[in-house]
Amino acid sequence: xxxxxxxxxxxxxxxxxxxxxxxxxxxxxxxxxxxxxxxxxxxxxxxxxxxxxxxxxxxxxxxxxxxxxxxxxxxxxxxxxxxxxxxxxxxxxxxxxxxxxxxxxxxxxxxxxxxxxxxxxxxxxxxxxxxxxxxxxxxxxxxxxxxxxxxxxxxxxxxxxxxxxxxxxxxxxxxxxxxxxxxxxxxxxxxxxxxxxxxxxxxxxxxxxxxxxxxxxxxxxxxxxxxxxxxxxxxxxxxxxxxxxxxxxxxxxxxx
Ligand code: FPP
Numbered sequence: 001x002x003x004x005x006x007x008x009x010x011x012x013x014x015x016x017x018x019x020x021x022x023x024x025x026x027x028x029x030x031x032x033x034x035x036x037x038x039x040x041x042x043x044x045x046x047x048x049x050x051x052x053x054x055x056x057x058x059x060x061x062x063x064x065x066x067x068x069x070x071x072x073x074x075x076x077x078x079x080x081x082x083x084x085x086x087x088x089x090x091x092x093x094x095x096x097x098x099x100x101x102x103x104x105x106x107x108x109x110x111x112x113x114x115x116x117x118x119x120x121x122x123x124x125x126x127x128x129x130x131x132x133x134x135x136x137x138x139x140x141x142x143x144x145x146x147x148x149x150x151x152x153x154x155x156x157x158x159x160x161x162x163x164x165x166x167x168x169x170x171x172x173x174x175x176x177x178x179x180x181x182x183x184x185x186x187x188x189x190x191x192x193x194x195x196x197x198x199x200x201x202x203x204x205x206x207x208x209x210x211x212x213x214x215x216x217x218x219x220x221x222x223x224x225x226x227x228x229x230x231x232x233x234x235x236x237x238x239x240x241x242x243x244x245x246x247x248x249x250x251x252x253x254x255x256x
Contacts, residue, residue, distance in 0.1 A: 024245045026198035028072035029065065030220070032212055033058070035204030035228030048092040053230035055100055059107070064234045066111045066145040068241075072194055073147050076212050080120065080154030094125055097151070101131035105138060112144030118190035119153030120161070148194065155214035162188035191216055199244045201237075203229045221247050 033054060040050030058075060065073045078093060085093075108115055115135045124132070132151075165188045170177055175184075186192065196216045202208070205226040209217065223240045225232075248255055 022241055022245055026244055028195050028197045029070055030074040030197035030200045030213055032076045032202040032210060033229040034202055034206055036230060039228035039230040047089060050230055051093060051096055055096055057230055057232050062147055064237055066113060070145055073145060074150060076150045078151045080152055080157050094128060098128055101135055105135060108139050112142040113139060114142040114146045115139040116146060116148040117151055118148055119151045120157055123152045154211045156211055158190050159215060199223060201240050203227055203232050219251050
């Protein structure tokens with residue numbers, strides 16, 4: 001038994017020294033996948049071509065996170081504000097999402113990935129909601145990476161929905177105002193049961209949070225890179241993870 005543990009530690013040290021493993025891997029990575037439109041524009045292509053290429057990046061990043069043993073990956077795929085984009089772009093994004101859901105299940109099953117979704121799903125087309133529910137149901141017992149898509153998601157909207165749900169329970173007499181604490185409140189958020197993100201990555205050089213996971217990112221490490229989402233790959237992810245590894249996370253306290 002002692003020998004097995006020692007061998008395990010030696011193999012980990014070996015991997016770390018060769019850059020194959022990380023000493024501090026984030027349990028939860030959240031990504032703002034930005035720059036699809038500019039990627040397409042630079043090539044004289046329609047914006048939707050950037051989103052199509054963006055889907056193939058999603059696939060690669062999901063596989064890489066699963067391979068690395070990341071616990072949770074949350075992708076900002078469509079914000080509550082994105083509904084205000086031109087109709088044809090919204091339609092194209094919805095149909096890309098439909099295609100993605102229609103083809104992705106075998107990959108999710110192969111990698112034991114559990115699929116979840118956050119956001120105001122009522123606004124999504126009925127067919128998409130049905131595909132989402134089916135994918136969630138068919139992957140619910142998987143034990144690998146939890147992949148969450150944020151769809152029709154806005155953090156302010158999520159917080160307001162949570163406040164209303166808590167107020168409703170107080171008015172029904174389920175508990176008192178004094179009983180509302182962070183834990184109880186978090187249970188009313190879409191992300192219930194998911195740990196807060198350790199690392200946020202935003203591509204395309206923009207340095208904003210854009211109404212994403214505002215409650216959950218209180219102590220998240222932020223990482224911004226200049227490449228557009230369609231160009232993001234395993235090497236870019238590695239650069240983000242290397243940077244994360246160098247951070248000193250104190251959560252408002254002092255280093256030990
Ligand atoms: C931001 O780029 C990206 C989006 C608003 C949509 C992200 C969607 C995908 C990656 C494809 C769909 C995903 C799945 C999982 C099916 P932008 O359009 O704002 O780019 P820009 O800032 O350069 O204009």
